Amino acid sequence: MPSSTVEDYIKRLYHEEQRAPGTLVPMGRLAEAMNVVPGTVTTMIKALADSGLVYYEPRAGVRLTDGGRKLALHVLRRHRLVELFLVQTLGFNWSEVHDEAERLEHTISDKVLDKIDAFLGFPKADPHGSPIPCAKGIIAHEPTQTLTSCVVGERYRIARVLDNDAQFLQFAERNGLVPEAHITVISKDDYADALVVSCHSRNAPCTLGSSAAARIFVAPALLQ
Amino acid sequence: MPSSTVEDYIKRLYHEEQRAPGTLVPMGRLAEAMNVVPGTVTTMIKALADSGLVYYEPRAGVRLTDGGRKLALHVLRRHRLVELFLVQTLGFNWSEVHDEAERLEHTISDKVLDKIDAFLGFPKADPHGSPIPCAKGIIAHEPTQTLTSCVVGERYRIARVLDNDAQFLQFAERNGLVPEAHITVISKDDYADALVVSCHSRNAPCTLGSSAAARIFVAPALLQ
DNA sequence: AGGCGCATTTTGACCAGTCAAAAAGAAAGA
DNA sequence: TCTTTCTTTTTGACTGGTCAAAATGCGCCT
Incomplete structure (x- = not known):
């Protein structure tokens, strides 16, 4: 072990x-x-x-190595299932669960993990939109495009928000920047190092610095 | 910490x-x-x-010391809430959860513990009948009388079954020797070091050696 | 009192994981 | 090519938790 x-x-x-x-x-x-x-x-x-x-x-x-990657994905699976469980079942906010999962991921047995997986209905992603590796160690493609490289005016769907900063997650939630939300980058200012993003189904657009924007991964918008 | x-x-x-x-x-x-x-x-x-x-x-x-006892009860609270959670929510058998809880009890934060406590409806006892200390470290009286000291012919209620041996727990379950079950010791043979116990709501009585009987704690029977 | 047996403590060693600080390599500039 | 700088490695030391085996102390029996 x-x-x-x-x-x-x-x-x-x-x-x-x-x-x-x-x-x-x-x-x-x-x-x-x-x-x-x-x-x-x-x-x-x-x-x-x-x-x-x-x-x-x-x-x-x-x-x-391949063996190392297998272990990494196993740990990641535990981490992400625990995060989702804490949010979905125990009612935690998505900004609180990262640190908890960081400890629990090392003590959850495979038996408990499988029960949690089944209890949650074999979910595909954690509360931050990160894909959950399956028991065999296969993980869905993690999106690579972030808000910083979006084309101004295009519609995108938020796929994933990095979970390692609780403050940022609270900010993101307040502004509707959560997985599956559809957004458009309204303007970008390279010199100010900032961009303005409008969240579909929200009134007020919000401004992000580039390091914040880099924490938000996007995928193509769903049709309509 | x-x-x-x-x-x-x-x-x-x-x-x-x-x-x-x-x-x-x-x-x-x-x-x-x-x-x-x-x-x-x-x-x-x-x-x-x-x-x-x-x-x-x-x-x-x-x-x-008093400080040590407080810590002990805190650990015990974590252990027992986790056990109950595994049985009640994730569908584990009561014989499987001791070892899991043994590891998880050290990594569950107070925040998670409180959520679990609320989720389970502030339970008083774990699946084996052991009282769960409250958050302030107060624990209900743990019963002290075991099957070995029961009066033959009297009715008793099983209060608690020690949880540190999975095999024994499986045996106990098969024979209806679970918390809240009412039983009567039919006969006792000090030389054979064994006793026969009849479980109310069961047909066949079963025989226990004294070391097994000592794992089962009893309390006065509930009226009729 | 003297000695025996047993539980307990001490001693020296080890492993995992870490740091501080010194030593060694590599890359890049002059 | 020589030197400077930066990263990486090595070395020696420390902490927490453990063991094996030797030393110690205590009670008890004669």
């Missing part, structure tokens, strides 16, 4: 890989993501490489 | 104290309960004494 520390490294590494697919993740980046000093990462990654979860190229970086 | 190891020591100590109220728990007994060697317990108990959770008398034994 991998320790919860190991699971955390693997999960982080998965996330960092997503941000720049096909490249090795540098140790420094992983250290920052894990909130430890670089030396600690070097030590840990060597151990993970020995146990076959990652491919490690000294002084270049690190990448998940 | 106490580590989950600390919580485990405190919880075990609470259980051992229950078995012989008012006396110091010897280190050896705690070592056995925790499944570690005695030296480990000595080290750990010294640390717990330093942090004020236990009173430690060298070479005599150890006992919870």
